[in-house]
Amino acid sequence: MRFNDLVSGAILIAAALLVIILTLRFPEFPGQNYGPAVFPRLLAVLLILCGVMMMIRGYAAWRAGEPLADVPSWARDPANVISALLVLGASLAYILVLDAVGFVPLTIVVLLVLFLWFRVRVPVAVVTALVAAFGVNWFFASLMRVPLPRGLMDWIL
Amino acid sequence: MTVDILFQAFALVFRWDVILIILASGLFGMFVGAMPGLTATMATALLIPVTFFMDPVPALGAIVTATAMAIFAGDIPAAMLRMPGTPASAAYTDESYLMGRKGQLDLNLGTNLVTSVLGGLIGVAILVLAAPALAEFALAFSSFEYFWLAALGLTCAVFLATNDPLKGFASLFIGLGLGTIGIDPAAGFPRFTFGSVELMQGISFIPAMIGMFAISELLRGVTSMGAASEAALQQVGNVFKGVGGVLRQYWVNFLRGSGIGVVIGALPGAGADIAAWISYAVSKRFSKEPEKFGTGHVEGIVDAGAANNSALAAAWIPALVFGIPGDSITAIVIGVLYMKGMNPGPTVFLQNPQLIYAVFMIFVLANLLMLPLGWAIIKSAKQVLRVPKNILLPMILIFCVVGSYAMTNSVYGIIIMLVLGIFAFMLEENGFPIAPIILGLVLGEMFEQNFITSMIKSDGSFLAFFARPIAGMLGVATIAIWLIMLWRMGPWAKPKPAAA
Numbered sequence: 001m002r003f004n005d006l007v008s009g010a011i012l013i014a015a016a017l018l019v020i021i022l023t024l025r026f027p028e029f030p031g032q033n034y035g036p037a038v039f040p041r042l043l044a045v046l047l048i049l050c051g052v053m054m055m056i057r058g059y060a061a062w063r064a065g066e067p068l069a070d071v072p073s074w075a076r077d078p079a080n081v082i083s084a085l086l087v088l089g090a091s092l093a094y095i096l097v098l099d100a101v102g103f104v105p106l107t108i109v110v111l112l113v114l115f116l117w118f119r120v121r122v123p124v125a126v127v128t129a130l131v132a133a134f135g136v137n138w139f140f141a142s143l144m145r146v147p148l149p150r151g152l153m154d155w156i157l
Numbered sequence: 158m159t160v161d162i163l164f165q166a167f168a169l170v171f172r173w174d175v176i177l178i179i180l181a182s183g184l185f186g187m188f189v190g191a192m193p194g195l196t197a198t199m200a201t202a203l204l205i206p207v208t209f210f211m212d213p214v215p216a217l218g219a220i221v222t223a224t225a226m227a228i229f230a231g232d233i234p235a236a237m238l239r240m241p242g243t244p245a246s247a248a249y250t251d252e253s254y255l256m257g258r259k260g261q262l263d264l265n266l267g268t269n270l271v272t273s274v275l276g277g278l279i280g281v282a283i284l285v286l287a288a289p290a291l292a293e294f295a296l297a298f299s300s301f302e303y304f305w306l307a308a309l310g311l312t313c314a315v316f317l318a319t320n321d322p323l324k325g326f327a328s329l330f331i332g333l334g335l336g337t338i339g340i341d342p343a344a345g346f347p348r349f350t351f352g353s354v355e356l357m358q359g360i361s362f363i364p365a366m367i368g369m370f371a372i373s374e375l376l377r378g379v380t381s382m383g384a385a386s387e388a389a390l391q392q393v394g395n396v397f398k399g400v401g402g403v404l405r406q407y408w409v410n411f412l413r414g415s416g417i418g419v420v421i422g423a424l425p426g427a428g429a430d431i432a433a434w435i436s437y438a439v440s441k442r443f444s445k446e447p448e449k450f451g452t453g454h455v456e457g458i459v460d461a462g463a464a465n466n467s468a469l470a471a472a473w474i475p476a477l478v479f480g481i482p483g484d485s486i487t488a489i490v491i492g493v494l495y496m497k498g499m500n501p502g503p504t505v506f507l508q509n510p511q512l513i514y515a516v517f518m519i520f521v522l523a524n525l526l527m528l529p530l531g532w533a534i535i536k537s538a539k540q541v542l543r544v545p546k547n548i549l550l551p552m553i554l555i556f557c558v559v560g561s562y563a564m565t566n567s568v569y570g571i572i573i574m575l576v577l578g579i580f581a582f583m584l585e586e587n588g589f590p591i592a593p594i595i596l597g598l599v600l601g602e603m604f605e606q607n608f609i610t611s612m613i614k615s616d617g618s619f620l621a622f623f624a625r626p627i628a629g630m631l632g633v634a635t636i637a638i639w640l641i642m643l644w645r646m647g648p649w650a651k652p653k654p655a656a657a
Contacts, residue, residue: 001583003587032344034343035346036346040334043330043334050323050327083382090554091554091574094571095575124548136559148559148562
């Protein structure tokens with residue numbers, strides 16, 4: 001989504017106000033005038049200034065005919081949107097099930113899905129996914145000693 | 158500096174494992190730089206998880222080498238495909254491509270390679286001479302000087318790096334705001350953590366980098382996959398033929414380009430891509446034959462090819478001496494220095510001089526290595542540029558995920574990567590620059606700490622911020638830039654075109 005500065009500015013101001021509300025609960029320390037709330041509040045005020053100036057600019061652009069929100073050209077092709085969602089979905093899959101499924105099986109599945117969606121030929125996709133999953137696991141888990149979750153691998157291998 | 162330190166540094170660098178790591182990261186940098194859409198910053202972000210487990214010298218050596226190679230290698234697809242491999246080559250992409258069309262591809266690539274190597278060496282020479290001297294000078298700095306230095310650096314990042322200062326400042330404040338998450342530096346109170354123990358140590362820096370640079374670039378890559386065109390690649394001949402003649406004719410341009418590169422690079426907040434744009438513009442402005450620019454003329458390429466590589470080395474000056482990054486690559490480097498316990502600042506030159514000189518040596522080595530490696534990558538460019546994007550991009554995603562996981566040893570790193578990746582992608586779509594966010598995130602804690610310390614020392618009086626001579630000078634310079642920018646942002650200024 002591409003927003004008019006009127007909308008972007010309003011979002012900035014809302015976020016900055018939220019920061020100020022949160023800082024109200026920060027403790028005051030007797031004898032210390034400049035505590036944990038000073039800097040975030042200063043930033044929030046500056047952000048609100050930016051937001052107001054953006055809204056003024058955006059209002060002029062809106063009056064001149066710019067829409068409030070616009071779909072960028074890449075997003076008009078549903079295939080591109082699915083590509084982006086697949087990349088995000090793959091990352092989300094790692095967050096949700098990495099510990100349960102384990103790095104190697106999950107990586108094989110993720111790579112296969114992405115490869116096939118991007119029209120890599122099936123034999124190339126299968127071989128690359130397998131080699132990459134075991135290769136990366138060997139490099140990081142064995143060589144670099146990163147505790148990548150083994151998950152299902154424990155009872156397969 | 159004693160000879161003893163040089164010997165220690167020599168022993169740290171010239172070991173077979175360090176040399177092998179430098180070679181491997183050189184090849185990695187060449188590859189990433191030559192692939193359009195993959196930047197030098199992305200190369201650095203992907204390298205960090207691997208270097209995390211190394212000693213400081215090989216870790217820094219890998220970053221130095223990979224970035225130097227990537228900045229040069231970005232020139233290759235610019236000349237062959239009219240697509241800059243990294244943003245640092247964008248300034249002269251059209252010029253290079255037109256040279257290729259005129260049948261001067263060999264001369265163009267040769268000039269790019271040789272000016273990159275020599276420009277890089279000039280940048281290193283200035284780094285070696287200036288950094289220790291500045292460090293000695295910086296020992297006397299107090300929180301007021303550091304406050305203004307950080308303010309000046311952050312301001313320069315907005316001033317030079319964007320054509321929309323308003324959104325640049327908004328990005329900067331967002332970055333500084335993200336930096337306030339976690340235990341606050343003055344009173345030790347956990348801010349904006351919402352009860353999460355992991356957020357108490359702040360936003361984990363490397364996963365944030367990977368998200369903001371790699372994931373958002375990846376999203377742009379997969380959404381433009383269909384648009385990539387299959388261009389016919391020309392065969393490359395002898396690239397060094399005629400380069401000597403070009404250098405003899407345009408040696409003034411070469412020196413000027415390197416000089417501009419050093420100054421822009423050393424300015425906190427601006428790096429190789431801006432150095433290339435400015436030196437190219439300067440070259441055209443002072444050329445005897447400006448009408449030839451834009452038709453495939455080698456003159457501006459000499460300037461800009463030297464400038465982006467000299468800027469790369471010079472960007473390390475403020476990073477090492479003050480802990481203030483010169484560009485987004487050194488912003489990552491500063492994160493690495495902290496992780497390795499080499500807190501950047503003038504004292505590192507006193508406590509660990511052998512490490513600093515080892516880094517200098519690697520810089521020289523990397524630039525010399527660029528000649529053979531660059532030649533090899535030019536010769537194999539036809540094959541490299543054919544690596545299919547549909548296999549490469551999913552692989553990069555896997556490296557991003559593993560890299561983020563490795564930084565926290567938990568899924569928490571991947572969460573940060575994903576959230577900030579989407580956030581950065583949305584911001585860039587709407588014309589907000591990303592570099593100021595990174596600088597804000599890196600400098601946030603130091604900036605706040607010096608600000609609060611100064612406020613407590615001066616008991617809230619802003620006059621004290623100008624009371625010391627150097628602090629006063631830096632403060633006046635910073636405020637002058639603010640005023641220029643405010644003037645430009647006012648309603649009387651011409652409306653600016655949307656950021657590219």
